[in-house]
Amino acid sequence: MTTFKVLRFDPAKDKAPRVDTFEVPAEKGLTVLESLYYIMENHDGSLAFRSSCRAAVCGSCAMHINGKYRLACNTQVETLKSDIITVQPLAHLPILKDLVVDLTNFFKHYDEIKPYIIPDSKLPEKEFVQSPKERRKIDGMVDCILCAACYGSCPVAAGEPGYLGPHALLKTARFVYDSRDKSTKERLQLVAHNKGLFRCHTIFNCQIACPKNLDPSGAIAKLKMKSVWSSLKEILPF
Amino acid sequence: MSMFDVIIVGGGLAGLRAAIAAKESGASPLIISKIHPVRSHSGAAQGGINAPLANHPDGKDDSPAKHAFDTIKGSDYLADQDAVELMTSTAPSAIYELEHWGCPFDRTTDGRIAQRPFGGAGYPRTCFGADRTGHYILQTLYEQVVKQQIPVYEEWFVVSLIANEGTCCGVVAQNLRTGKLEAIEAHAVIFATGGAGRIYGRSSNALTSTGLGMSIPFWAGAHLKDMEFIQFHPTTIIGKNILMTEGCRGEGGYLINKDNERFMKRYAAEKMELAPRDIVSRSIQTEINEGRGFSIDPASGGSGGGYVHLDIRHLGRAKIMERLPGVRDICLEFLGIDPIDSPIPIQPAQHYTMGGIDTDSNGKTAVKGLYAAGECACVSVHGANRLGGNSLLDTIVFGKFSGIKAAQESLESKTKCRIDANALKMTLKQVEAHLQRMCDNRGNENPYQIKLELAKVMDDKVGIFRTGSDMKEALDKVRELKKRFKQIRSAGMITPFNYNLLWLLEMEGNLDVAEVIAMGALARQESRGSHSRRDFTKRDDQNWLKHTLASYTKDGPVLSYKPVTITKHQPQERKY
Ligand SMILES: Cc1cc2nc3c(=O)[nH]c(=O)nc-3n(C[C@H](O)[C@H](O)[C@H](O)COP(=O)(O)OP(=O)(O)OC[C@H]3O[C@@H](n4cnc5c(N)ncnc54)[C@H](O)[C@@H]3O)c2cc1C
Ligand code: SF4
Ligand code: FES
Numbered sequence: 001m002t003t004f005k006v007l008r009f010d011p012a013k014d015k016a017p018r019v020d021t022f023e024v025p026a027e028k029g030l031t032v033l034e035s036l037y038y039i040m041e042n043h044d045g046s047l048a049f050r051s052s053c054r055a056a057v058c059g060s061c062a063m064h065i066n067g068k069y070r071l072a073c074n075t076q077v078e079t080l081k082s083d084i085i086t087v088q089p090l091a092h093l094p095i096l097k098d099l100v101v102d103l104t105n106f107f108k109h110y111d112e113i114k115p116y117i118i119p120d121s122k123l124p125e126k127e128f129v130q131s132p133k134e135r136r137k138i139d140g141m142v143d144c145i146l147c148a149a150c151y152g153s154c155p156v157a158a159g160e161p162g163y164l165g166p167h168a169l170l171k172t173a174r175f176v177y178d179s180r181d182k183s184t185k186e187r188l189q190l191v192a193h194n195k196g197l198f199r200c201h202t203i204f205n206c207q208i209a210c211p212k213n214l215d216p217s218g219a220i221a222k223l224k225m226k227s228v229w230s231s232l233k234e235i236l237p238f
Numbered sequence: 239m240s241m242f243d244v245i246i247v248g249g250g251l252a253g254l255r256a257a258i259a260a261k262e263s264g265a266s267p268l269i270i271s272k273i274h275p276v277r278s279h280s281g282a283a284q285g286g287i288n289a290p291l292a293n294h295p296d297g298k299d300d301s302p303a304k305h306a307f308d309t310i311k312g313s314d315y316l317a318d319q320d321a322v323e324l325m326t327s328t329a330p331s332a333i334y335e336l337e338h339w340g341c342p343f344d345r346t347t348d349g350r351i352a353q354r355p356f357g358g359a360g361y362p363r364t365c366f367g368a369d370r371t372g373h374y375i376l377q378t379l380y381e382q383v384v385k386q387q388i389p390v391y392e393e394w395f396v397v398s399l400i401a402n403e404g405t406c407c408g409v410v411a412q413n414l415r416t417g418k419l420e421a422i423e424a425h426a427v428i429f430a431t432g433g434a435g436r437i438y439g440r441s442s443n444a445l446t447s448t449g450l451g452m453s454i455p456f457w458a459g460a461h462l463k464d465m466e467f468i469q470f471h472p473t474t475i476i477g478k479n480i481l482m483t484e485g486c487r488g489e490g491g492y493l494i495n496k497d498n499e500r501f502m503k504r505y506a507a508e509k510m511e512l513a514p515r516d517i518v519s520r521s522i523q524t525e526i527n528e529g530r531g532f533s534i535d536p537a538s539g540g541s542g543g544g545y546v547h548l549d550i551r552h553l554g555r556a557k558i559m560e561r562l563p564g565v566r567d568i569c570l571e572f573l574g575i576d577p578i579d580s581p582i583p584i585q586p587a588q589h590y591t592m593g594g595i596d597t598d599s600n601g602k603t604a605v606k607g608l609y610a611a612g613e614c615a616c617v618s619v620h621g622a623n624r625l626g627g628n629s630l631l632d633t634i635v636f637g638k639f640s641g642i643k644a645a646q647e648s649l650e651s652k653t654k655c656r657i658d659a660n661a662l663k664m665t666l667k668q669v670e671a672h673l674q675r676m677c678d679n680r681g682n683e684n685p686y687q688i689k690l691e692l693a694k695v696m697d698d699k700v701g702i703f704r705t706g707s708d709m710k711e712a713l714d715k716v717r718e719l720k721k722r723f724k725q726i727r728s729a730g731m732i733t734p735f736n737y738n739l740l741w742l743l744e745m746e747g748n749l750d751v752a753e754v755i756a757m758g759a760l761a762r763q764e765s766r767g768s769h770s771r772r773d774f775t776k777r778d779d780q781n782w783l784k785h786t787l788a789s790y791t792k793d794g795p796v797l798s799y800k801p802v803t804i805t806k807h808q809p810q811e812r813k814y
Contacts, residue, residue, distance in 0.1 A: 046738065053282045055444075055568065116340065119338065127333075143373070
């Protein structure tokens with residue numbers, strides 16, 4: 001048996017969050033997500049958590065598990081090497097119920113950076129020509145599953161709800177470095193301010209938290225450089 | 239009470255594409271999805287999407303006509319040939335559109351969209367982005383939805399249609415965030431709720447892919463078509479049944495039994511590992527059944543059954559890291575093995591519902607004002623067996639057509655389909671009462687036990703190989719479970735984020751769809767595509783070259799049949 005200590009909170013009823021304890025039979029390969037289902041199906045049907053793909057690609061199930069940000073679905077209980085597993089929602093975000101957090105701000109910031117390609121107005125008849133080398137520039141940047149682990153882990157985002165956040169800045173980089181996108185200048189303007197790029201204190205929490213091993217802090221650093229360069233270019237005579 | 243021109247239920251590829259098309263056609267669309275669109279099952283698609291672009295050096299002679307022929311042959315001649323031709327001739331422009339919207343496809347050395355070989359295809363025509371194609375397309379379409387400022391009610395769970403004198407004019411949905419039920423009116427509704435794989439236990443599908451999305455239109459008078467045709471994917475990891483894309487074999491992977499033999503030579507000497515899925519799945523299952531597979535150590539848990547090896551080691555680290563990085567991650571995270579060094583233990587599992595809500599190529603169903611597209615629909619382009627890479631294509635091609643048609647018709651019929659306020663209130667009350675009954679139920683049946691028993695009987699008795707007596711047993715079992723489901727013990731309440739209640743409602747849909755699958759399968763006395771009977775081993779065009787239709791009645795589904803559309807290709811024996 002493994003003991004699960006799960007944070008519970010129903011803002012409509014409870015004054016403060018509490019921790020409920022459940023026993024789940026140990027089984028080889030069992031994941032934290034499967035354990036949560038076990039709890040819902042056998043102990044307490046009211047336990048609320050998000051899930052969908054159960055294969056680490058949809059971004060539904062990011063949580064704080066035994067002190068780290070992880071996806072519940074690809075975290076095997078065994079690998080946590082602990083008889084007690086604590087499961088909490090992503091930090092710093094309002095709890096809607098139990099492990100379900102409010103991602104309104106997270107997606108609002110996503111919307112704010114114009115998260116869509118802005119190509120030349122004249123489209124080619126077939127595909128854009130993009131060399132493999134050009135395509136490789138956006139490797140990793142296109143793999144974000146919008147799980148919000150980085151956002152939850154970021155102390156800056158916690159203190160400043162207006163801060164765009166690692167995911168939105170990574171998404172900006174995804175378009176800035178795409179050879180088909182033609183709006184770098186506008187994009188940099190959208191993020192080069194004190195609630196964007198320059199709010200990031202390079203704490204690297206996002207990079208550590210990301211369950212897909214992506215590098216939002218690296219992308220932010222690149223964008224900072226680029227934006228400094230492009231403003232320099234405007235004032236320098238060469 | 240809100241009012242839109244077109245409501246799209248579902249935020250996967252089909253739903254998003256339909257919404258964009260409706261908006262571009264001048265209508266005001268609303269997307270409703272029980273999960274945020276980017277969480278949709280479509281994002282799990284790995285291998286790629288088919289189009290005869292002729293970008294690959296070995297694919298120079300490819301054409302829509304050849305793509306159509308492969309699809310029709312793959313379908314074991316049950317696909318409607320006009321619909322297939324429409325899909326394959328639209329494919330190139332549909333892919334270029336995605337590319338113009340920024341979809342990060344892999345590239346050929348000369349900078350065009352890269353293509354890889356896939357099962358049952360005469361040429362390499364599967365466009366891909368590593369093994370994350372579905373993720374890339376889903377993100378791309380969602381980006382366009384943001385750009386077009388299309389409203390999305392995310393985490394709203396649709397539980398019923400609103401109908402007025404047989405015309406669909408909206409939906410009743412539960413806002414999961416508040417728990418409240420609301421009626422939302424529209425002049426047209428498009429269902430794009432995806433597949434029903436979670437009726438089965440061993441399935442590659444997301445947990446959100448359930449039968450409810452097909453059963454809501456079914457209860458309202460739409461027909462379900464060809465539901466007995468369930469695709470079993472040859473290669474899913476043992477235990478968890480997470481997919482290992484056909485791209486593994488497309489890139490050159492082997493299937494190996496315990497005698498270290500590439501056994502596909504016995505079953506499809508020419509195409510080997512790249513024969514269509516129905517054939518490869520049967521071959522693997524035969525190896526396992528005849529003792530040439532590996533057996534699962536019961537201590538390792540999981541869903542049981544035997545397995546064989548998918549071996550990609552010879553592709554080498556570089557190619558695996560470049561083309562199949564997601565597959566490698568899955569092996570590392572879920573099996574604790576690295577496919578660069580070890581073969582992958584795989585077994586077939588339920589993967590795709592070829593059947594679905596009966597539609598024409600504009601997505602129209604038998605119910606006025608109601609449309610369907612994507613995996614929940616059956617146009618039909620996949621017939622008795624879908625080719626890998628054709629289903630993503632299906633979602634964007636027919637998603638778009640249904641969006642355009644629904645927009646047109648809703649703009650034309652604006653005044654006609656209004657329902658009066660009292661009738662609307664009545665509908666809402668009825669739905670609420672139904673949910674409340676579900677919550678108040680204090681019988682002695684455990685609903686999750688019913689879910690497990692359903693999954694098991696479908697896995698065991700309506701699986702890769704079928705017999706009349708097994709399927710009869712399955713049908714009886716499903717009917718018994720339906721009865722028992724009325725006696726469940728539930729401690730539910732209509733509250734915010736009550737996923738327990740959501741599951742109960744989904745199970746109700748699963749049971750009804752399972753009944754249709756089992757009935758259709760039992761009735762069809764032949765073997766065709768994925769429907770492989772040990773008691774009727776041959777395809778029988780004389781009697782069974784026809785689509786199964788199921789209609790809902792209070793006393794259970796009623797089956798009827800309709801002809802298959804044949805244009806150019808007379809049925810032949812299917813050899814690979
Ligand atoms: C692991 C895997 C890999 C695959 N790989 C490929 C591939 O490489 N190539 C290929 O061509 N095909 C592939 N397929 C098949 C393909 O991915 C699916 O058929 C396709 O994505 C289905 O898209 P869809 O838009 O119809 O539905 P989905 O993407 O499943 O979306 C369904 C939507 O409906 C919503 N919904 C459902 N019910 C309700 C409700 N009651 N109320 C509100 N919303 C609801 C959900 O929230 C979701 O947004 C794969 C399938 C699997 C399982
Ligand atoms: S960058 Fe990583 S942690 Fe952040 S949302 Fe994307 S996948 Fe999640
Ligand atoms: S359930 Fe999809 S990422 Fe975990």
